[in-house]
Amino acid sequence: MENILQIDTDFIENNTVFSELIEALKNGFCNNKTLIPMRHHHDFPNPEVNADSTLLLMPAWNPSKDAGVKIVTVSPENGKFKLPSIQGTYIYFDAVKGSIKAILEAKSLTVKRTAAASALASYFLSRKDSSSMLMIGTGALSINLIKAHAAVRPIKQVFVWGRNIEKAQAIASALKHENFSVKAIKSIEEKIAEVDIISSATLSKTPLVFGKYLNPGQHIDLVGAYKKDMREADDKTISKSSVFIDTFQGGLKESGDIVIPINKGILNKEAIKADLFQLCSNNKIGRTSENEITVFKSVGHALEDLAAAGYYYNKFKNE
Structure with missing residues (x-):
């Protein structure tokens, strides 16, 4: 079994060149081979803070190349706990063999790609x-x-x-x-x-x-x-x-x-x-x-x- 890479917040924060990431997103949107089902969006009650939280599941496949799914929770009241509102992980797969290639910290990934999409x-x-x-x-x-x-x-x-x-x-x-x-x-x-x-x-x-x-x-x-x-x-x-x-x-x-x-x-x-x-x-x-x-x-x-x-x-x- 291949080693699963662990790509953490520090690596993402220290190795982002926005011009490169923007270009990667542009290439992704140009590629009509990627399959993206509608994301799962589930609100669930969080009575301790008197506000709903949200679970998001976001899968995507580029057939015979790569695949991945992001699992994220959004808790708007996390400021009370001095925590970011977004928490989660991204699982990056080999689309041919189905094996996991890497697990990436999803909050930083989300922040970077969201900013890059706006700039694009x-x-x-x-x-x-x-x-x-x-x-x-x-x-x-x-x-x-x-x-x-x-x-x-x-x-x-x-x-x-x-x-x-x-x-x-x-x-x-x-x-x-x-x-x-x-x-x-x-x-x-x-x-x-x-x-x-x-x-x-x-x-x-x-x-x-x-x-x-x-x-x-x-x-x-x-x-x-x-x-x-x-x-x-x-x-x-x-x-x-x-x-x-x-x-x-x-x-x-x-x-x-x-x-x-x-x-x-x-x-x-x-x-x-x-x-x-x-x-x-x-x-x-x-x-x-x-x-x-x-x-x-x-x-x-x-x-x-x-x-x-x-x-x-x-x-x-x-x-």
């Missing part, structure tokens, strides 16, 4: 000269989203907002050696109308991005709000923007940012411009003008996990 979308959707960014949210994704967006656009200024200003300041401090400036701000309204890219990664159930503040040419990256009753952008944001999603399979079903506007008649399913499969294969185009406002909604996809697992597995093997 930004490559098609944000203006090429985008140099400023507002990061809404101070969780594990925030630093990675900033770095990933900076890998595809010439970011010079970043503003960070969180409900806790000290957490926003901690992110600014952690990124002080990057090639861009980072500043914590006390309110979203301070900068939302001025920046080129707005990225939001929160568990908010009420909008934080309001369309009344948006200006022509901006790109909005919505990464949080993973349930139907959660949303980060209001109706006006959706109605005045060109809307793109990571995949039609999950994007139309799982997030309130898309589901609620569709149910209210504000967004027509047919009006959604494209998903990452169509953008990466050049079947659809992204931004069409300098003045267009674009919205990208990410809910996550098993293909992203499989592509990222292969990326880290190959790096680990080639050390």
